[in-house]
Amino acid sequence: MDKYTDNSLSKSEYPIITQNLTKKFGDLYAVHQMNLSVGNEIFGILGPNGSGKTTTVLMLTTLLEPTDGTASICGYDIHTHPRQVRDSISYVPQDMAVDVRLSGRENVMMFAELYGVRDPARKTEEALRILELADRADERAKVYSGGMRRRLELAQALVHNPKVLFLDEPTVGLDVAARKKIWEHIKILRKQGMTIFVTTHYMDEADKYCDRVAIIDRGRVQAVDTPDNLKNMISQDIISVTISGSFSTIDVPGVRFAFSEDEQLIFYAEHGEAALPLLHNALTEAGMKVEALSLRRPSLDDVFLHLVSSADDKSPFKLSTFRNMMGKR
Numbered sequence: 145m146d147k148y149t150d151n152s153l154s155k156s157e158y159p160i161i162t163q164n165l166t167k168k169f170g171d172l173y174a175v176h177q178m179n180l181s182v183g184n185e186i187f188g189i190l191g192p193n194g195s196g197k198t199t200t201v202l203m204l205t206t207l208l209e210p211t212d213g214t215a216s217i218c219g220y221d222i223h224t225h226p227r228q229v230r231d232s233i234s235y236v237p238q239d240m241a242v243d244v245r246l247s248g249r250e251n252v253m254m255f256a257e258l259y260g261v262r263d264p265a266r267k268t269e270e271a272l273r274i275l276e277l278a279d280r281a282d283e284r285a286k287v288y289s290g291g292m293r294r295r296l297e298l299a300q301a302l303v304h305n306p307k308v309l310f311l312d313e314p315t316v317g318l319d320v321a322a323r324k325k326i327w328e329h330i331k332i333l334r335k336q337g338m339t340i341f342v343t344t345h346y347m348d349e350a351d352k353y354c355d356r357v358a359i360i361d362r363g364r365v366q367a368v369d370t371p372d373n374l375k376n377m378i379s380q381d382i383i384s385v386t387i388s389g390s391f392s393t394i395d396v397p398g399v400r401f402a403f404s405e406d407e408q409l410i411f412y413a414e415h416g417e418a419a420l421p422l423l424h425n426a427l428t429e430a431g432m433k434v435e436a437l438s439l440r441r442p443s444l445d446d447v448f449l450h451l452v453s454s455a456d457d458k459s460p461f462k463l464s465t466f467r468n469m470m471g472k473r
């Protein structure tokens with residue numbers, strides 16, 4: 145049994161199980177021996193660009209053959225029962241396009257007919273209603289906002305009652321309000337019993353909306369847990385300090401320098417509140433002018449940095465590089 149398995153569920157109760165799932169492109173391991181057990185939950189797979197998220201989803205949706213290992217969806221093996229797997233799932237890729245010349249209703253109806261669902265007109269209306277598009281269903285998708293088009297893609301995906309829904313970066317390119325709305329819909333689908341497997345590089349969204357997340361880096365799973373448990377892995381407070389002048393090493397008991405960005409220094413502290421004045425004094429005594437000092441609890445960003453930097457080489461960490469890598473807004 146791998147360390148991510150939840151003992152309270154028997155094997156058949158996991159809609160998604162991966163066993164040493166691996167994909168190699170030439171010499172590159174895009175996904176390396178992935179072992180996951182996903183229950184009836186919103187499960188986020190988090191990682192920077194190129195970490196293997198899309199490759200994982202493509203294998204689980206039977207669109208890409210693994211190099212090694214396997215997976216099962218709703219008890220069906222992706223190798224031996226791909227047809228049953230496809231009947232159990234829907235997949236909304238990153239760049240799926242609705243047909244902008246058709247109305248919202250026609251777009252959904254087309255999918256209902258493609259899937260061969262019984263009573264396609266009724267299922268279409270139901271999906272449009274769930275995604276709050278019924279009022280605008282007769283308008284051409286061309287006039288829909290980005291958020292509405294994404295909701296239309298979700299409506300298309302729902303029309304054949306999938307048990308498992310795969311979403312690849314569902315909120316990319318949307319504004320704050322549209323992103324929130326998409327996640328609210330995803331939560332409703334989970335409440336109705338659907339398993340949601342979602343890729344994202346937006347740590348804040350994963351933190352807020354996913355029941356559990358797997359953090360992956362260069363194809364390898366670094367950790368899987370609830371966002372709260374992952375954050376608790378860093379049993380330290382985070383202190384950010386803005387200084388003027390160049391930084392020189394200081395020694396404060398229970399405080400460790402983590403990394404810097406521009407003029408901001410990040411420290412990990414065992415007891416943040418007690419450490420604040422000590423750190424301030426130490427920096428001042430060492431000739432630095434402290435412009436600002438703040439204390440916060442760790443975020444998933446910090447967990448990612450912690451995991452990746454401990455798995456990585458020990459070259460100095462640059463937060464700006466990390467933000468670019470994550471495609472941060």
Ligand SMILES: Nc1ncnc2c1ncn2[C@@H]1O[C@H](COP(=O)(O)OP(=O)(O)OP(=O)(O)O)[C@@H](O)[C@H]1O
Binds near residue numbers: 172174199200
């Ligand atoms: N068809 C392919 N041929 C060769 N290499 C590939 C192919 N598809 C993906 N890769 C490589 O595999 C690695 C994982 O890519 P993947 O698209 O799964 O990452 P990702 O985490 O989804 O990234 P993004 O967030 O940019 O979509 C990358 O290094 C990528 O260049």
